[in-house]
Amino acid sequence: MMALVVHFELEFHQMDMKTTFLNGNLDKEDYMVQFEGFQESSSENLVCRLKKSLYGLKQAYRQWYLKFDEIVTSMGSEENKVDKCIYLKISDSKFIFLMLYVDDILLSSNDVGLLHETKKLLSKNFNMKDLGDASFVLGIKICRDKS
Template sequence: MLALSATFGWKLQQLEVKNAFLHSILHEEVYMSQPPGFIDSSHPHHVCKLVKSLYGLKQAPRAWNDRFTKFLLTLGFTASYADPSLFVCKKSDSLVFLLLYVNDIIITGSDFAVVQLIINQLSQDFDMKNLGDLHYFLGLQIQYPADGIFVHQSKYILDVLAKANLLDCKPCVTPCHPNHKLLKDGSLPYSDPAHYCSIVGALQYLTFSRPDITYAVHQVCQFMHASFDTHYYAVKRILRYLKGTMSHGLL
């Protein structure tokens, strides 16, 4: 959707569905105790049968997705075969694309009036919050210079640096040493393998907007199952490189 917006100059709008799971209709029989403050004094030991979903139910996410998907189908949308969270609607000569992630929505299209019409239709059936132009979504920060769209993850980088306790680290100019090959052993095993996997996983997510670290991240990914101190030194070098290039991204 970012590519479509950048190519055709379409506006990206962001919406949020308030209390999304509470909109879901339950098809299973689920009962709950009477909540404190709402106990029927004449039937204090009775339970309540749920008509709609609640947060915490195992079927709540699926029920919400089914509810929202069915409503989109009534508006003329079809779900993408490649990505079930992406929906496409063709109206006359206009195209509208909608992306759903839990209760967060991105919507764009060739005719902004049609996009606005669909937003209004969604707002009539769901309690929606219109966040306006898309600026932040799942760790991606979006800016709109005159020549296109700029995507970066500087806030996410700061979060990863804080997680690795490297906010005050000294930056370096390359993400990996040009003449150093990582080996399967040769040093002590890293003391916190779960931490290693967590940081490397975060670095993998950063490659979406930072292709310049892809090779270095690929190298450290090879040791997720058995990491050594030398491997974590390589991870820290990537983080030091990111510290000095936080403003980099994709234009």
């Protein structure tokens, strides 16, 4: 994707998801024991029913991905058939790629307006931090000189 960004002189931005796994909905009932120190003396045997996914749950990544997929496809993006963490949205001659890596989202587009519109939609649905131009991805420092 970085090669395409450079070759076609695309915009390349990055967003970070805050509280990523809390966005996933649980599709079955899950319970956890009470935290040590939060138990009342008369209710030590009670458990907590989880309504949302938590960090550390085996299904947390999957539930987060399903929620992300639901929102992004409802925005008109299509999931890549080979790599299910890459999405493409085409609108006339404009296009945008969304690439998901755990809680980071890379966006590359040939149109700044579509890029900002997509960022707004993501921020409306999730608690996002806009990092602007991508500068550091998967241990790779990105330095662009568009001239």
